[in-house]
Amino acid sequence: MTYGKEPIMDIAQLAHVELFSPKPEKTVDFFKKFLGMTETARSGQSVYLRAYEEMYHNSLKITESKEAGLGHAGWRTTSPQALQRRVEEVKAAGLGKGWIDGDIGHGEAFQFTTPDGHNMELFFDVDYYKPQDHEKTKLLNRATKRPSQGVPVRRLDHLNLMSSNPGKDNQFMTDALGFRVREQIQDNGNVVASWISVSNLVHEVAFMQEPQQEKGKLHHLCYWYGIPQNLYELADLLKDHDHFIEVPPNKHGISQAFCMYVHEPGGNRIELFGDSGYLILDPTFEPVIWEMEDVPGNGDTWIGSEFPESWWTQGTPITSPKIVNR
Numbered sequence: 355m356t357y358g359k360e361p362i363m364d365i366a367q368l369a370h371v372e373l374f375s376p377k378p379e380k381t382v383d384f385f386k387k388f389l390g391m392t393e394t395a396r397s398g399q400s401v402y403l404r405a406y407e408e409m410y411h412n413s414l415k416i417t418e419s420k421e422a423g424l425g426h427a428g429w430r431t432t433s434p435q436a437l438q439r440r441v442e443e444v445k446a447a448g449l450g451k452g453w454i455d456g457d458i459g460h461g462e463a464f465q466f467t468t469p470d471g472h473n474m475e476l477f478f479d480v481d482y483y484k485p486q487d488h489e490k491t492k493l494l495n496r497a498t499k500r501p502s503q504g505v506p507v508r509r510l511d512h513l514n515l516m517s518s519n520p521g522k523d524n525q526f527m528t529d530a531l532g533f534r535v536r537e538q539i540q541d542n543g544n545v546v547a548s549w550i551s552v553s554n555l556v557h558e559v560a561f562m563q564e565p566q567q568e569k570g571k572l573h574h575l576c577y578w579y580g581i582p583q584n585l586y587e588l589a590d591l592l593k594d595h596d597h598f599i600e601v602p603p604n605k606h607g608i609s610q611a612f613c614m615y616v617h618e619p620g621g622n623r624i625e626l627f628g629d630s631g632y633l634i635l636d637p638t639f640e641p642v643i644w645e646m647e648d649v650p651g652n653g654d655t656w657i658g659s660e661f662p663e664s665w666w667t668q669g670t671p672i673t674s675p676k677i678v679n680r
């Protein structure tokens with residue numbers, strides 16, 4: 355059997371995400387009160403938060419903005435040398451924007467966009483969170499005590515982006531950054547959606563077709579529990595506090611993850627993972643290709659209610675939801 359070129363192992367992880375919110379204080383309150391995240395800094399129009407098992411200073415930056423949507427995604431590389439190698443590839447693809455000194459929680463970063471215009475950056479130097487005395491836990495492999503607020507998420511899991519051309523974004527992320535394709539929805543060879551990862555997870559990022567060809571939208575940001583029961587507890591809590599649950603606890607076919615989708619007060623869709631589905635340990639894992647007709651009732655939701663039209667058509671910033679027949 356002939357194998358492709360040597361895998362590129364230069365990107366380690368999705369380290370943080372910046373969300374834009376037109377209601378920043380309500381958005382921050384949602385992540386603190388219900389998802390049990392902790393505020394670690396404020397600067398200008400931004401608030402920085404972390405989940406209790408995360409070692410870094412923050413994984414979420416909420417920035418005030420006219421409209422909801424993706425601020426940027428921050429990828430940590432596996433080494434300073436890997437950072438330089440990937441920066442050269444991004445520059446060669448013509449998508450580089452340049453270096454910044456860094457931000458609260460990390461050092462110098464190289465900013466770029468996907469072909470569809472989603473803002474991203476690469477960095478290596480990171481600040482580890484220094485727990486305050488009252489946060490210190492006897493569970494030595496855990497960053498800070500489990501919070502007593504809400505149903506606390508454990509870590510950031512992935513990002514799902516809507517694109518006018520998922521195939522093009524997919525191609526750039528695999529060619530320039532070494533992401534591996536894990537699952538795709540194709541329509542006569544056209545990439546309608548793609549789940550790609552740099553780790554054993556099915557995806558750290560996914561790209562899905564934006565039905566009106568709008569560019570650079572966010573579909574959802576996902577945090578991880580690892581325990582399906584936590585989704586039912588959170589659903590009960592959010593329902594009691596009048597938060598919109600778009601998809602109740604459900605098992606995905608694609609990724610096999612146990613999930614739920616809610617909307618935070620600023621309008622961004624947030625996914626919660628009960629478990630991350632299957633892990634990929636095979637270095638020559640072949641991408642799983644779903645044809646459009648294979649998906650309804652199997653790929654989208656394996657067990658649970660059918661996804662509403664809004665799930666397939668709407669991301670942030672909100673654009674005219676001309677409902678399209680799927």
Ligand SMILES: O=C/C=C/C=C(\O)C(=O)O
Nearest residue numbers: 514606608609611653654
């Ligand atoms: O067919 C849709 C399946 C979607 C899966 C995800 O968005 C996910 O695993 O986060």
Ligand SMILES: [Fe+2]
Nearest residue numbers: 514574576625
């Ligand atoms: Fe997801």
